[in-house]
Amino acid sequence: MKKLGLSLVVFSLLFLVGCNLTMIQNEQEYSIDATEVQRFVMDLDEGEIEVFGEDRTDIKVIATFASRGEEVDLTEQFQVDNMSVSLEQVEDEALLITNIYRGDQSPIEARIHIKAYVPRDLEVIMDHDGGNLGISELSNSLVINQGAGKIEIENTSGDIKITDGTGAISLMNNDGDISINNNSGAVEIANHTGEIKLISGSGQINLEEITGNLQVRSGSGSIYIDQVNGDVSILENRSGKVEITNISGTITQ
Incomplete structure:
Protein backbone atom coordinates (compact mmCIF):
# COMPACT_ATOMS: atom_id res chain seq x y z
CA MET A 1 0.00 0.00 0.00
CA LYS A 2 1.27 3.44 -0.93
CA LYS A 3 0.20 6.21 1.41
CA LEU A 4 0.40 9.88 0.49
CA GLY A 5 0.22 12.86 2.79
CA LEU A 6 1.28 10.95 5.89
CA SER A 7 0.87 13.94 8.15
CA LEU A 8 -2.69 14.66 9.14
CA VAL A 9 -4.04 17.94 7.86
CA VAL A 10 -6.31 19.64 10.34
CA PHE A 11 -8.75 21.81 8.43
CA SER A 12 -11.40 22.25 11.11
CA LEU A 13 -9.99 22.05 14.60
CA LEU A 14 -12.35 23.73 16.98
CA PHE A 15 -15.81 24.04 15.47
CA LEU A 16 -18.20 24.38 18.38
CA VAL A 17 -21.67 22.98 17.96
CA GLY A 18 -24.41 22.94 20.64
CA CYS A 19 -23.84 21.64 24.19
CA ASN A 20 -20.16 22.68 24.07
CA LEU A 21 -19.28 19.79 21.77
CA THR A 22 -16.11 20.18 19.75
CA MET A 23 -15.74 18.85 16.19
CA ILE A 24 -12.28 17.66 15.15
CA GLN A 25 -11.65 16.86 11.46
CA ASN A 26 -8.44 15.52 9.94
CA GLU A 27 -7.81 14.57 6.33
CA GLN A 28 -5.53 11.85 4.97
CA GLU A 29 -4.88 10.64 1.42
CA TYR A 30 -4.19 7.08 0.21
CA SER A 31 -3.47 5.64 -3.23
CA ILE A 32 -2.59 2.37 -4.95
CA ASP A 33 -1.80 1.37 -8.53
CA ALA A 34 -4.86 -0.21 -10.19
CA THR A 35 -3.46 -1.55 -13.45
CA GLU A 36 -3.92 -5.18 -12.25
CA VAL A 37 -7.17 -4.56 -10.35
CA GLN A 38 -10.50 -5.90 -11.61
CA ARG A 39 -12.84 -4.77 -8.83
CA PHE A 40 -12.99 -2.26 -6.00
CA VAL A 41 -14.38 -3.74 -2.76
CA MET A 42 -15.34 -1.40 0.08
CA ASP A 43 -16.24 -2.32 3.67
CA LEU A 44 -17.19 1.00 5.20
CA ASP A 45 -18.24 2.18 8.63
CA GLU A 46 -20.51 5.20 9.04
CA GLY A 47 -19.73 8.31 6.99
CA GLU A 48 -20.53 10.23 3.83
CA ILE A 49 -19.24 8.41 0.72
CA GLU A 50 -18.54 9.70 -2.81
CA VAL A 51 -17.15 7.54 -5.63
CA PHE A 52 -16.08 9.12 -8.93
CA GLY A 53 -15.19 7.11 -12.03
CA GLU A 54 -12.37 8.68 -14.07
CA ASP A 55 -9.88 7.90 -16.82
CA ARG A 56 -7.02 6.93 -14.52
CA THR A 57 -4.83 3.92 -13.66
CA ASP A 58 -4.73 4.33 -9.89
CA ILE A 59 -7.20 4.55 -7.02
CA LYS A 60 -7.03 7.67 -4.88
CA VAL A 61 -8.93 7.93 -1.60
CA ILE A 62 -9.31 11.04 0.51
CA ALA A 63 -10.52 10.16 4.01
CA THR A 64 -11.82 12.71 6.47
CA PHE A 65 -11.74 11.58 10.08
CA ALA A 66 -14.47 13.43 12.00
CA SER A 67 -15.08 13.12 15.73
CA ARG A 68 -17.09 15.20 18.17
CA GLY A 69 -17.00 15.30 21.94
CA GLU A 70 -16.93 17.56 24.99
CA GLU A 71 -13.16 17.43 25.62
CA VAL A 72 -10.73 18.39 22.86
CA ASP A 73 -7.88 16.12 23.97
CA LEU A 74 -10.10 13.05 24.29
CA THR A 75 -11.81 13.78 20.96
CA GLU A 76 -8.46 14.05 19.19
CA GLN A 77 -7.10 10.92 20.87
CA PHE A 78 -10.21 8.97 19.90
CA GLN A 79 -9.25 9.38 16.22
CA VAL A 80 -5.76 8.04 16.86
CA ASP A 81 -6.88 5.07 18.95
CA ASN A 82 -10.23 4.12 17.45
CA MET A 83 -10.48 5.18 13.80
CA SER A 84 -8.65 3.59 10.87
CA VAL A 85 -8.57 3.41 7.07
CA SER A 86 -6.72 0.85 4.95
CA LEU A 87 -6.35 0.57 1.18
CA GLU A 88 -4.53 -2.39 -0.33
CA GLN A 89 -4.53 -4.80 -3.27
CA VAL A 90 -5.45 -8.44 -2.61
CA GLU A 91 -4.96 -10.49 -5.77
CA ASP A 92 -7.13 -8.76 -8.41
CA GLU A 93 -9.15 -6.69 -5.92
CA ALA A 94 -8.55 -3.30 -4.34
CA LEU A 95 -9.86 -3.43 -0.77
CA LEU A 96 -10.83 -0.29 1.14
CA ILE A 97 -11.79 -0.70 4.81
CA THR A 98 -12.85 2.00 7.26
CA ASN A 99 -13.36 1.15 10.90
CA ILE A 100 -14.57 3.01 13.98
CA TYR A 101 -14.24 1.21 17.31
CA ARG A 102 -16.61 2.90 19.73
CA GLY A 103 -16.47 0.60 22.72
CA ASP A 104 -19.41 0.06 25.03
CA GLN A 105 -19.65 3.48 26.64
CA SER A 106 -17.77 5.89 24.37
CA PRO A 107 -19.32 9.40 24.41
CA ILE A 108 -17.51 10.38 21.20
CA GLU A 109 -19.48 10.74 17.97
CA ALA A 110 -17.42 9.67 14.95
CA ARG A 111 -17.61 9.32 11.18
CA ILE A 112 -15.13 8.58 8.40
CA HIS A 113 -16.05 10.40 5.19
CA ILE A 114 -14.62 9.05 1.93
CA LYS A 115 -14.00 10.49 -1.52
CA ALA A 116 -12.71 7.80 -3.89
CA TYR A 117 -11.44 8.44 -7.42
CA VAL A 118 -11.27 5.17 -9.38
CA PRO A 119 -10.81 3.85 -12.93
CA ARG A 120 -14.30 4.04 -14.41
CA ASP A 121 -14.25 0.43 -15.72
CA LEU A 122 -13.80 -1.21 -12.29
CA GLU A 123 -16.52 -3.40 -10.84
CA VAL A 124 -17.58 -1.86 -7.51
CA ILE A 125 -18.85 -3.82 -4.48
CA MET A 126 -19.77 -1.88 -1.35
CA ASP A 127 -20.96 -2.73 2.16
CA HIS A 128 -21.75 0.56 3.94
CA ASP A 129 -23.09 0.90 7.48
CA GLY A 130 -24.70 4.30 7.05
CA GLY A 131 -24.44 7.79 5.61
CA ASN A 132 -25.26 9.45 2.32
CA LEU A 133 -23.75 7.85 -0.78
CA GLY A 134 -23.04 9.34 -4.20
CA ILE A 135 -21.65 7.44 -7.22
CA SER A 136 -21.07 8.67 -10.77
CA GLU A 137 -19.35 7.96 -14.08
CA LEU A 138 -18.76 4.21 -13.73
CA SER A 139 -18.96 1.73 -16.63
CA ASN A 140 -19.10 -1.64 -14.85
Missing part, protein backbone atom coordinates in the same frame (compact mmCIF):
# COMPACT_ATOMS: atom_id res chain seq x y z
CA SER A 141 -21.45 -3.43 -12.46
CA LEU A 142 -22.25 -1.98 -9.06
CA VAL A 143 -23.39 -3.84 -5.92
CA ILE A 144 -24.41 -1.87 -2.82
CA ASN A 145 -25.49 -3.10 0.62
CA GLN A 146 -26.30 -0.08 2.79
CA GLY A 147 -27.80 0.23 6.24
CA ALA A 148 -29.18 3.77 6.13
CA GLY A 149 -28.74 6.96 4.15
CA LYS A 150 -29.59 8.55 0.83
CA ILE A 151 -28.20 6.92 -2.33
CA GLU A 152 -27.62 8.89 -5.54
CA ILE A 153 -26.22 7.24 -8.67
CA GLU A 154 -25.86 8.97 -12.03
CA ASN A 155 -24.22 8.57 -15.42
CA THR A 156 -23.25 4.90 -15.13
CA SER A 157 -23.37 1.96 -17.54
CA GLY A 158 -23.52 -1.47 -15.94
CA ASP A 159 -25.91 -3.55 -13.87
CA ILE A 160 -26.85 -2.11 -10.46
CA LYS A 161 -27.95 -4.12 -7.42
CA ILE A 162 -28.98 -2.27 -4.25
CA THR A 163 -30.07 -3.62 -0.86
CA ASP A 164 -30.94 -0.72 1.44
CA GLY A 165 -32.33 -0.53 4.95
CA THR A 166 -33.72 3.00 4.92
CA GLY A 167 -33.19 6.12 2.87
CA ALA A 168 -34.17 7.69 -0.43
CA ILE A 169 -32.71 6.27 -3.66
CA SER A 170 -32.21 8.34 -6.81
CA LEU A 171 -30.86 6.90 -10.09
CA MET A 172 -30.45 9.23 -13.08
CA ASN A 173 -29.05 8.67 -16.58
CA ASN A 174 -27.92 5.06 -16.15
CA ASP A 175 -27.75 2.05 -18.51
CA GLY A 176 -27.97 -1.58 -17.36
CA ASP A 177 -30.35 -3.81 -15.43
CA ILE A 178 -31.41 -2.57 -11.98
CA SER A 179 -32.42 -4.64 -8.95
CA ILE A 180 -33.45 -2.76 -5.80
CA ASN A 181 -34.69 -4.05 -2.44
CA ASN A 182 -35.42 -1.01 -0.28
CA ASN A 183 -37.02 -1.35 3.14
CA SER A 184 -38.15 2.27 3.38
CA GLY A 185 -37.61 5.51 1.54
CA ALA A 186 -38.63 7.16 -1.73
CA VAL A 187 -37.25 5.69 -4.97
CA GLU A 188 -36.77 7.76 -8.12
CA ILE A 189 -35.39 6.42 -11.43
CA ALA A 190 -35.30 8.54 -14.59
CA ASN A 191 -33.79 8.42 -18.07
CA HIS A 192 -32.77 4.78 -17.80
CA THR A 193 -32.16 1.96 -20.29
CA GLY A 194 -32.47 -1.58 -18.94
CA GLU A 195 -34.78 -3.87 -16.99
CA ILE A 196 -35.87 -2.71 -13.54
CA LYS A 197 -36.94 -4.95 -10.65
CA LEU A 198 -37.96 -2.97 -7.58
CA ILE A 199 -39.12 -4.06 -4.13
CA SER A 200 -40.05 -1.20 -1.81
CA GLY A 201 -41.37 -1.68 1.71
CA SER A 202 -42.62 1.87 2.05
CA GLY A 203 -42.10 5.15 0.23
CA GLN A 204 -43.18 6.90 -2.94
CA ILE A 205 -41.96 5.48 -6.26
CA ASN A 206 -41.33 7.63 -9.36
CA LEU A 207 -40.19 5.96 -12.59
CA GLU A 208 -40.03 7.88 -15.86
CA GLU A 209 -38.32 7.85 -19.23
CA ILE A 210 -37.47 4.15 -19.05
CA THR A 211 -36.49 1.88 -21.95
CA GLY A 212 -37.00 -1.66 -20.66
CA ASN A 213 -39.47 -3.76 -18.70
CA LEU A 214 -40.50 -2.76 -15.16
CA GLN A 215 -41.48 -5.01 -12.26
CA VAL A 216 -42.60 -3.31 -9.05
CA ARG A 217 -43.63 -4.67 -5.64
CA SER A 218 -44.61 -2.04 -3.06
CA GLY A 219 -45.82 -2.35 0.52
CA SER A 220 -47.08 1.20 0.97
CA GLY A 221 -46.65 4.43 -0.94
CA SER A 222 -47.86 5.95 -4.18
CA ILE A 223 -46.47 4.75 -7.51
CA TYR A 224 -46.04 7.06 -10.50
CA ILE A 225 -44.81 5.57 -13.80
CA ASP A 226 -44.56 7.56 -17.02
CA GLN A 227 -42.95 7.20 -20.46
CA VAL A 228 -41.90 3.56 -20.54
CA ASN A 229 -40.84 1.74 -23.69
CA GLY A 230 -41.59 -1.76 -22.39
CA ASP A 231 -43.95 -3.76 -20.18
CA VAL A 232 -45.01 -2.72 -16.68
CA SER A 233 -45.97 -5.23 -13.96
CA ILE A 234 -47.21 -4.15 -10.53
CA LEU A 235 -46.85 -7.36 -8.54
CA GLU A 236 -48.12 -5.86 -5.29
CA ASN A 237 -49.29 -2.52 -3.93
CA ARG A 238 -50.92 -2.76 -0.50
CA SER A 239 -51.69 0.94 -0.16
CA GLY A 240 -51.10 4.10 -2.13
CA LYS A 241 -52.14 5.70 -5.38
CA VAL A 242 -50.99 4.16 -8.69
CA GLU A 243 -50.68 6.24 -11.87
CA ILE A 244 -49.29 4.62 -15.05
CA THR A 245 -49.13 6.68 -18.27
CA ASN A 246 -47.49 6.58 -21.71
CA ILE A 247 -46.56 2.88 -21.77
CA SER A 248 -45.66 1.18 -25.08
CA GLY A 249 -46.06 -2.41 -23.81
CA THR A 250 -48.54 -4.29 -21.64
CA ILE A 251 -49.60 -3.24 -18.14
CA THR A 252 -50.26 -5.90 -15.49
CA GLN A 253 -51.51 -5.08 -12.01
Whole structure:
Protein backbone atom coordinates (compact mmCIF):
# COMPACT_ATOMS: atom_id res chain seq x y z
CA MET A 1 0.00 0.00 0.00
CA LYS A 2 1.27 3.44 -0.93
CA LYS A 3 0.20 6.21 1.41
CA LEU A 4 0.40 9.88 0.49
CA GLY A 5 0.22 12.86 2.79
CA LEU A 6 1.28 10.95 5.89
CA SER A 7 0.87 13.94 8.15
CA LEU A 8 -2.69 14.66 9.14
CA VAL A 9 -4.04 17.94 7.86
CA VAL A 10 -6.31 19.64 10.34
CA PHE A 11 -8.75 21.81 8.43
CA SER A 12 -11.40 22.25 11.11
CA LEU A 13 -9.99 22.05 14.60
CA LEU A 14 -12.35 23.73 16.98
CA PHE A 15 -15.81 24.04 15.47
CA LEU A 16 -18.20 24.38 18.38
CA VAL A 17 -21.67 22.98 17.96
CA GLY A 18 -24.41 22.94 20.64
CA CYS A 19 -23.84 21.64 24.19
CA ASN A 20 -20.16 22.68 24.07
CA LEU A 21 -19.28 19.79 21.77
CA THR A 22 -16.11 20.18 19.75
CA MET A 23 -15.74 18.85 16.19
CA ILE A 24 -12.28 17.66 15.15
CA GLN A 25 -11.65 16.86 11.46
CA ASN A 26 -8.44 15.52 9.94
CA GLU A 27 -7.81 14.57 6.33
CA GLN A 28 -5.53 11.85 4.97
CA GLU A 29 -4.88 10.64 1.42
CA TYR A 30 -4.19 7.08 0.21
CA SER A 31 -3.47 5.64 -3.23
CA ILE A 32 -2.59 2.37 -4.95
CA ASP A 33 -1.80 1.37 -8.53
CA ALA A 34 -4.86 -0.21 -10.19
CA THR A 35 -3.46 -1.55 -13.45
CA GLU A 36 -3.92 -5.18 -12.25
CA VAL A 37 -7.17 -4.56 -10.35
CA GLN A 38 -10.50 -5.90 -11.61
CA ARG A 39 -12.84 -4.77 -8.83
CA PHE A 40 -12.99 -2.26 -6.00
CA VAL A 41 -14.38 -3.74 -2.76
CA MET A 42 -15.34 -1.40 0.08
CA ASP A 43 -16.24 -2.32 3.67
CA LEU A 44 -17.19 1.00 5.20
CA ASP A 45 -18.24 2.18 8.63
CA GLU A 46 -20.51 5.20 9.04
CA GLY A 47 -19.73 8.31 6.99
CA GLU A 48 -20.53 10.23 3.83
CA ILE A 49 -19.24 8.41 0.72
CA GLU A 50 -18.54 9.70 -2.81
CA VAL A 51 -17.15 7.54 -5.63
CA PHE A 52 -16.08 9.12 -8.93
CA GLY A 53 -15.19 7.11 -12.03
CA GLU A 54 -12.37 8.68 -14.07
CA ASP A 55 -9.88 7.90 -16.82
CA ARG A 56 -7.02 6.93 -14.52
CA THR A 57 -4.83 3.92 -13.66
CA ASP A 58 -4.73 4.33 -9.89
CA ILE A 59 -7.20 4.55 -7.02
CA LYS A 60 -7.03 7.67 -4.88
CA VAL A 61 -8.93 7.93 -1.60
CA ILE A 62 -9.31 11.04 0.51
CA ALA A 63 -10.52 10.16 4.01
CA THR A 64 -11.82 12.71 6.47
CA PHE A 65 -11.74 11.58 10.08
CA ALA A 66 -14.47 13.43 12.00
CA SER A 67 -15.08 13.12 15.73
CA ARG A 68 -17.09 15.20 18.17
CA GLY A 69 -17.00 15.30 21.94
CA GLU A 70 -16.93 17.56 24.99
CA GLU A 71 -13.16 17.43 25.62
CA VAL A 72 -10.73 18.39 22.86
CA ASP A 73 -7.88 16.12 23.97
CA LEU A 74 -10.10 13.05 24.29
CA THR A 75 -11.81 13.78 20.96
CA GLU A 76 -8.46 14.05 19.19
CA GLN A 77 -7.10 10.92 20.87
CA PHE A 78 -10.21 8.97 19.90
CA GLN A 79 -9.25 9.38 16.22
CA VAL A 80 -5.76 8.04 16.86
CA ASP A 81 -6.88 5.07 18.95
CA ASN A 82 -10.23 4.12 17.45
CA MET A 83 -10.48 5.18 13.80
CA SER A 84 -8.65 3.59 10.87
CA VAL A 85 -8.57 3.41 7.07
CA SER A 86 -6.72 0.85 4.95
CA LEU A 87 -6.35 0.57 1.18
CA GLU A 88 -4.53 -2.39 -0.33
CA GLN A 89 -4.53 -4.80 -3.27
CA VAL A 90 -5.45 -8.44 -2.61
CA GLU A 91 -4.96 -10.49 -5.77
CA ASP A 92 -7.13 -8.76 -8.41
CA GLU A 93 -9.15 -6.69 -5.92
CA ALA A 94 -8.55 -3.30 -4.34
CA LEU A 95 -9.86 -3.43 -0.77
CA LEU A 96 -10.83 -0.29 1.14
CA ILE A 97 -11.79 -0.70 4.81
CA THR A 98 -12.85 2.00 7.26
CA ASN A 99 -13.36 1.15 10.90
CA ILE A 100 -14.57 3.01 13.98
CA TYR A 101 -14.24 1.21 17.31
CA ARG A 102 -16.61 2.90 19.73
CA GLY A 103 -16.47 0.60 22.72
CA ASP A 104 -19.41 0.06 25.03
CA GLN A 105 -19.65 3.48 26.64
CA SER A 106 -17.77 5.89 24.37
CA PRO A 107 -19.32 9.40 24.41
CA ILE A 108 -17.51 10.38 21.20
CA GLU A 109 -19.48 10.74 17.97
CA ALA A 110 -17.42 9.67 14.95
CA ARG A 111 -17.61 9.32 11.18
CA ILE A 112 -15.13 8.58 8.40
CA HIS A 113 -16.05 10.40 5.19
CA ILE A 114 -14.62 9.05 1.93
CA LYS A 115 -14.00 10.49 -1.52
CA ALA A 116 -12.71 7.80 -3.89
CA TYR A 117 -11.44 8.44 -7.42
CA VAL A 118 -11.27 5.17 -9.38
CA PRO A 119 -10.81 3.85 -12.93
CA ARG A 120 -14.30 4.04 -14.41
CA ASP A 121 -14.25 0.43 -15.72
CA LEU A 122 -13.80 -1.21 -12.29
CA GLU A 123 -16.52 -3.40 -10.84
CA VAL A 124 -17.58 -1.86 -7.51
CA ILE A 125 -18.85 -3.82 -4.48
CA MET A 126 -19.77 -1.88 -1.35
CA ASP A 127 -20.96 -2.73 2.16
CA HIS A 128 -21.75 0.56 3.94
CA ASP A 129 -23.09 0.90 7.48
CA GLY A 130 -24.70 4.30 7.05
CA GLY A 131 -24.44 7.79 5.61
CA ASN A 132 -25.26 9.45 2.32
CA LEU A 133 -23.75 7.85 -0.78
CA GLY A 134 -23.04 9.34 -4.20
CA ILE A 135 -21.65 7.44 -7.22
CA SER A 136 -21.07 8.67 -10.77
CA GLU A 137 -19.35 7.96 -14.08
CA LEU A 138 -18.76 4.21 -13.73
CA SER A 139 -18.96 1.73 -16.63
CA ASN A 140 -19.10 -1.64 -14.85
CA SER A 141 -21.45 -3.43 -12.46
CA LEU A 142 -22.25 -1.98 -9.06
CA VAL A 143 -23.39 -3.84 -5.92
CA ILE A 144 -24.41 -1.87 -2.82
CA ASN A 145 -25.49 -3.10 0.62
CA GLN A 146 -26.30 -0.08 2.79
CA GLY A 147 -27.80 0.23 6.24
CA ALA A 148 -29.18 3.77 6.13
CA GLY A 149 -28.74 6.96 4.15
CA LYS A 150 -29.59 8.55 0.83
CA ILE A 151 -28.20 6.92 -2.33
CA GLU A 152 -27.62 8.89 -5.54
CA ILE A 153 -26.22 7.24 -8.67
CA GLU A 154 -25.86 8.97 -12.03
CA ASN A 155 -24.22 8.57 -15.42
CA THR A 156 -23.25 4.90 -15.13
CA SER A 157 -23.37 1.96 -17.54
CA GLY A 158 -23.52 -1.47 -15.94
CA ASP A 159 -25.91 -3.55 -13.87
CA ILE A 160 -26.85 -2.11 -10.46
CA LYS A 161 -27.95 -4.12 -7.42
CA ILE A 162 -28.98 -2.27 -4.25
CA THR A 163 -30.07 -3.62 -0.86
CA ASP A 164 -30.94 -0.72 1.44
CA GLY A 165 -32.33 -0.53 4.95
CA THR A 166 -33.72 3.00 4.92
CA GLY A 167 -33.19 6.12 2.87
CA ALA A 168 -34.17 7.69 -0.43
CA ILE A 169 -32.71 6.27 -3.66
CA SER A 170 -32.21 8.34 -6.81
CA LEU A 171 -30.86 6.90 -10.09
CA MET A 172 -30.45 9.23 -13.08
CA ASN A 173 -29.05 8.67 -16.58
CA ASN A 174 -27.92 5.06 -16.15
CA ASP A 175 -27.75 2.05 -18.51
CA GLY A 176 -27.97 -1.58 -17.36
CA ASP A 177 -30.35 -3.81 -15.43
CA ILE A 178 -31.41 -2.57 -11.98
CA SER A 179 -32.42 -4.64 -8.95
CA ILE A 180 -33.45 -2.76 -5.80
CA ASN A 181 -34.69 -4.05 -2.44
CA ASN A 182 -35.42 -1.01 -0.28
CA ASN A 183 -37.02 -1.35 3.14
CA SER A 184 -38.15 2.27 3.38
CA GLY A 185 -37.61 5.51 1.54
CA ALA A 186 -38.63 7.16 -1.73
CA VAL A 187 -37.25 5.69 -4.97
CA GLU A 188 -36.77 7.76 -8.12
CA ILE A 189 -35.39 6.42 -11.43
CA ALA A 190 -35.30 8.54 -14.59
CA ASN A 191 -33.79 8.42 -18.07
CA HIS A 192 -32.77 4.78 -17.80
CA THR A 193 -32.16 1.96 -20.29
CA GLY A 194 -32.47 -1.58 -18.94
CA GLU A 195 -34.78 -3.87 -16.99
CA ILE A 196 -35.87 -2.71 -13.54
CA LYS A 197 -36.94 -4.95 -10.65
CA LEU A 198 -37.96 -2.97 -7.58
CA ILE A 199 -39.12 -4.06 -4.13
CA SER A 200 -40.05 -1.20 -1.81
CA GLY A 201 -41.37 -1.68 1.71
CA SER A 202 -42.62 1.87 2.05
CA GLY A 203 -42.10 5.15 0.23
CA GLN A 204 -43.18 6.90 -2.94
CA ILE A 205 -41.96 5.48 -6.26
CA ASN A 206 -41.33 7.63 -9.36
CA LEU A 207 -40.19 5.96 -12.59
CA GLU A 208 -40.03 7.88 -15.86
CA GLU A 209 -38.32 7.85 -19.23
CA ILE A 210 -37.47 4.15 -19.05
CA THR A 211 -36.49 1.88 -21.95
CA GLY A 212 -37.00 -1.66 -20.66
CA ASN A 213 -39.47 -3.76 -18.70
CA LEU A 214 -40.50 -2.76 -15.16
CA GLN A 215 -41.48 -5.01 -12.26
CA VAL A 216 -42.60 -3.31 -9.05
CA ARG A 217 -43.63 -4.67 -5.64
CA SER A 218 -44.61 -2.04 -3.06
CA GLY A 219 -45.82 -2.35 0.52
CA SER A 220 -47.08 1.20 0.97
CA GLY A 221 -46.65 4.43 -0.94
CA SER A 222 -47.86 5.95 -4.18
CA ILE A 223 -46.47 4.75 -7.51
CA TYR A 224 -46.04 7.06 -10.50
CA ILE A 225 -44.81 5.57 -13.80
CA ASP A 226 -44.56 7.56 -17.02
CA GLN A 227 -42.95 7.20 -20.46
CA VAL A 228 -41.90 3.56 -20.54
CA ASN A 229 -40.84 1.74 -23.69
CA GLY A 230 -41.59 -1.76 -22.39
CA ASP A 231 -43.95 -3.76 -20.18
CA VAL A 232 -45.01 -2.72 -16.68
CA SER A 233 -45.97 -5.23 -13.96
CA ILE A 234 -47.21 -4.15 -10.53
CA LEU A 235 -46.85 -7.36 -8.54
CA GLU A 236 -48.12 -5.86 -5.29
CA ASN A 237 -49.29 -2.52 -3.93
CA ARG A 238 -50.92 -2.76 -0.50
CA SER A 239 -51.69 0.94 -0.16
CA GLY A 240 -51.10 4.10 -2.13
CA LYS A 241 -52.14 5.70 -5.38
CA VAL A 242 -50.99 4.16 -8.69
CA GLU A 243 -50.68 6.24 -11.87
CA ILE A 244 -49.29 4.62 -15.05
CA THR A 245 -49.13 6.68 -18.27
CA ASN A 246 -47.49 6.58 -21.71
CA ILE A 247 -46.56 2.88 -21.77
CA SER A 248 -45.66 1.18 -25.08
CA GLY A 249 -46.06 -2.41 -23.81
CA THR A 250 -48.54 -4.29 -21.64
CA ILE A 251 -49.60 -3.24 -18.14
CA THR A 252 -50.26 -5.90 -15.49
CA GLN A 253 -51.51 -5.08 -12.01
